[in-house]
Amino acid sequence: MVHASEKTILIVDDELDIREYLSLCMTDVGFKVETAEDGLVALEKVEKHIPDFILLDLKMPKMSGVRVFRRLRKNPDWKHIPVIIISGHIGNEYGEKSTKDLIADAAGNLPHCIFDKPVKPEKLVQAVASVLNVETD
Amino acid sequence: MSKHLEALEYWKRLPLFDAIPMSIAVIDKQRNIVDGNNMLQECFGSWNGQKCYNLYFSRSTPCSHCKGLKTFSDGMPRVFFEQSFDANGIPVCQTKHTFPIFDKDNKVVYVAEILSIIKDTGDVLLDYQRLFELIPCNITLLNQNMEIVKCNQHVKNMFGNIEGQHCYKAMHKNDKPCPDCLVKESFSDGKFHFGLHHRRNTKGEKIDLKVSTAPLTFLGDGPKLVLNMSDNITKQLELEKRLEIANSYVNILISNAMDGIIALDEKMNVTIVNRAAKAMIKLPPDVQLTKTMLDTMLPDNFIEEVLPKNDPYHLANVDILTLSGKSIPVRLIGIKLQSADGGIGVGLSIQDLSKIKKLEKEKMENERMAAVGHTVAGLAHSIKNMLYGLEGGIYTLKGGVKRENTQRIERGLEMVENNVDRLSQVVKAFLNYTRGAELKFASCSLSKLAIESINFYKSRVKESNITLISEIDNNMGEAMLDKDAISQGLLNLLGNAIEACIACEEERDYVVKFKSFIENNIITFVIEDNGCGIDEEVKSKIFTPFFTTKGMGGTGVGLALTRKIILLHGGNISFSTVPNEKTIFEIRIPLTLP
Numbered sequence: 001m002v003h004a005s006e007k008t009i010l011i012v013d014d015e016l017d018i019r020e021y022l023s024l025c026m027t028d029v030g031f032k033v034e035t036a037e038d039g040l041v042a043l044e045k046v047e048k049h050i051p052d053f054i055l056l057d058l059k060m061p062k063m064s065g066v067r068v069f070r071r072l073r074k075n076p077d078w079k080h081i082p083v084i085i086i087s088g089h090i091g092n093e094y095g096e097k098s099t100k101d102l103i104a105d106a107a108g109n110l111p112h113c114i115f116d117k118p119v120k121p122e123k124l125v126q127a128v129a130s131v132l133n134v135e136t137d
Numbered sequence: 138m139s140k141h142l143e144a145l146e147y148w149k150r151l152p153l154f155d156a157i158p159m160s161i162a163v164i165d166k167q168r169n170i171v172d173g174n175n176m177l178q179e180c181f182g183s184w185n186g187q188k189c190y191n192l193y194f195s196r197s198t199p200c201s202h203c204k205g206l207k208t209f210s211d212g213m214p215r216v217f218f219e220q221s222f223d224a225n226g227i228p229v230c231q232t233k234h235t236f237p238i239f240d241k242d243n244k245v246v247y248v249a250e251i252l253s254i255i256k257d258t259g260d261v262l263l264d265y266q267r268l269f270e271l272i273p274c275n276i277t278l279l280n281q282n283m284e285i286v287k288c289n290q291h292v293k294n295m296f297g298n299i300e301g302q303h304c305y306k307a308m309h310k311n312d313k314p315c316p317d318c319l320v321k322e323s324f325s326d327g328k329f330h331f332g333l334h335h336r337r338n339t340k341g342e343k344i345d346l347k348v349s350t351a352p353l354t355f356l357g358d359g360p361k362l363v364l365n366m367s368d369n370i371t372k373q374l375e376l377e378k379r380l381e382i383a384n385s386y387v388n389i390l391i392s393n394a395m396d397g398i399i400a401l402d403e404k405m406n407v408t409i410v411n412r413a414a415k416a417m418i419k420l421p422p423d424v425q426l427t428k429t430m431l432d433t434m435l436p437d438n439f440i441e442e443v444l445p446k447n448d449p450y451h452l453a454n455v456d457i458l459t460l461s462g463k464s465i466p467v468r469l470i471g472i473k474l475q476s477a478d479g480g481i482g483v484g485l486s487i488q489d490l491s492k493i494k495k496l497e498k499e500k501m502e503n504e505r506m507a508a509v510g511h512t513v514a515g516l517a518h519s520i521k522n523m524l525y526g527l528e529g530g531i532y533t534l535k536g537g538v539k540r541e542n543t544q545r546i547e548r549g550l551e552m553v554e555n556n557v558d559r560l561s562q563v564v565k566a567f568l569n570y571t572r573g574a575e576l577k578f579a580s581c582s583l584s585k586l587a588i589e590s591i592n593f594y595k596s597r598v599k600e601s602n603i604t605l606i607s608e609i610d611n612n613m614g615e616a617m618l619d620k621d622a623i624s625q626g627l628l629n630l631l632g633n634a635i636e637a638c639i640a641c642e643e644e645r646d647y648v649v650k651f652k653s654f655i656e657n658n659i660i661t662f663v664i665e666d667n668g669c670g671i672d673e674e675v676k677s678k679i680f681t682p683f684f685t686t687k688g689m690g691g692t693g694v695g696l697a698l699t700r701k702i703i704l705l706h707g708g709n710i711s712f713s714t715v716p717n718e719k720t721i722f723e724i725r726i727p728l729t730l731p
Binding site for chain 2: 015017018020021025028040059061062064078088115117118119
């Protein structure tokens with residue numbers, strides 16, 4: 001079994017506090033972490049170094065999470081990267097529309113799951129670890 | 138025979154025969170005209186070989202009461218009045234003397250008729266002729282046999298010269314007299330008759346004729362002739378029918394119109410009040426609407442204001458006082474009704490706006506409810522994020538305590554503090570928004586307000602690649618506004634414009650332009666930037682409270698509050714955008730002078 005330290009998680013969220021929080025959650029159990037404050041920066045980072053997992057917020061300036069997700073899925077090098085969506089909009093109409101858009105374009109390659117904020121750190125860690133099949137601290 | 142002629146010759150020897158200024162005709166027992174003088178020729182035309190009844194009356198059969206015959210039988214001279222027609226068809230009124238001409242045996246061999254024309258009627262007859270010929274309708278003079286004794290030019294144009302023919306045959310192609318013939322009636326009762334006849338013309342088309350018959354009575358005897366005048370009024374009747382249809386069409390439109398329609402004539406009598414108007418103004422049944430009543434309902438002197446105008450006088454939104462005392466909002470249009478020869482009154486159109494206003498109010502309520510719905514969602518989202526931030530802070534704190542990592546503890550505390558701060562800001566902003574800023578209107582210098590707003594950001598853009606351009610009219614004067622509120626709105630928009638430039642990734646010379654001017658009594662502010670523009674998805678939500686794209690930077694209330702302030706000033710705010718290119722916001726507020 002691979003150890004978490006060999007995996008890099010890319011955390012994308014426009015709120016600093018949430019980026020920090022999620023980063024801490026991940027690094028506390030041993031993962032490596034990269035962060036991005038909006039969709040454009042996220043894609044730049046993916047280009048530089050393909051992450052093993054992406055935690056993605058939906059509503060961001062400059063490029064929304066939905067568009068980032070589409071780009072990821074369109075690119076042959078990136079479409080295999082597992083994605084979990086964490087959004088504060090689940091349950092309202094913005095969230096509904098975004099989810100529909102997501103599903104419409106995903107062509108079967110859906111995100112692993114969609115979490116509603118706030119999500120408990122244990123749950124998140126569990127989800128990521130099981131997908132990547134790693135051992136955590 | 139020659140003996141007779143000798144007698145005649147004897148009589149004729151006198152040149153008087155031809156000099157006499159009276160028509161002399163000599164008639165034999167068969168009523169042939171055997172001889173005549175010059176005057177006869179002049180008056181009646183060629184007499185040679187003609188029968189007397191033909192020459193005088195254009196008849197084909199002898200007159201039933203022939204006075205000449207009587208003289209033949211009793212040898213007595215006679216004098217009487219007679220009307221006949223001369224060579225030109227002019228009726229002539231004459232005194233006729235019939236003289237027996239005796240032969241040696243005292244037998245009446247000829248009768249001489251001497252006619253003296255009554256000169257006084259000459260001028261009248263001339264006029265009569267003119268009328269007779271020139272009147273643009275068919276005039277025929279008929280005798281008791283229904284033969285056309287004389288017809289005017291109009292008839293001749295239509296049928297040719299049909300004198301002597303039966304009128305029913307020549308003009309109507311009937312073998313028998315028409316059953317509704319008015320000429321017959323005039324002959325029988327000696328009275329005038331009028332009627333409307335339906336016939337067919339020579340082309341077989343249906344025509345409507347206005348017919349009048351006048352008996353011509355002479356000397357107490359029954360009418361010998363009847364004048365028949367018929368006027369073709371087919372077109373007129375058709376026009377009348379069409380006018381009636383058009384009128385009833387218009388009447389139907391007016392009576393069923395949803396808007397109130399009221400019309401007054403030039404004497405200011407109310408001539409039209411349609412159903413809608415009656416309902417609108419609450420006119421009690423059986424009550425006549427008068428101008429005085431209108432004056433109490435309409436804005437002062439409204440009708441008087443309409444009269445001098447050539448264009449409609451349009452008040453888009455005004456209150457009128459109905460007769461039940463209630464005031465209703467209406468759109469009122471007054472227009473002068475005018476014909477070519479002067480004014481013919483005033484027309485009013487009233488559109489009840491209370492229903493529309495009610496719908497608008499409902500719409501606004503719905504929008505407000507929707508906005509509140511959005512507000513709640515937006516608020517919930519913001520609060521969720523902050524709660525998450527708080528949780529993160531606590532998690533970090535706990536972790537720091539567990540690992541005895543001071544840095545982490547401090548960071549955790551910071552996160553908690555930040556998010557508590559943000560939460561309180563959001564709550565404040567929310568309360569501020571919902572409380573509905575109570576505006577305080579005061580006289581304010583517009584130019585100063587605009588200049589101060591843009592100056593606020595001058596220092597902020599100093600070190601950046603953003604240029605601020607102001608095109609502010611320095612002479613806008615004063616207006617009644619809430620200075621702080623409008624200032625807040627302008628700062629909000631200018632701030633957004635600057636941030637749009639900052640957020641844009643491209644290398645560009647960024648410009649934020651601020652224009653301020655007054656046009657048509659409307660205060661206008663235009664804020665234009667060439668920054669990142671507004672995304673399609675965001676456009677519809679832009680004024681929604683708590684909708685923000687700024688992450689931690691914004692509470693999302695700015696634009697919503699700005700819009701609210703402007704609406705409360707009676708104005709409106711609009712924007713246009715091209716993603717990645719530019720955005721223009723425009724504020725328009727009606728000018729209220731202090």
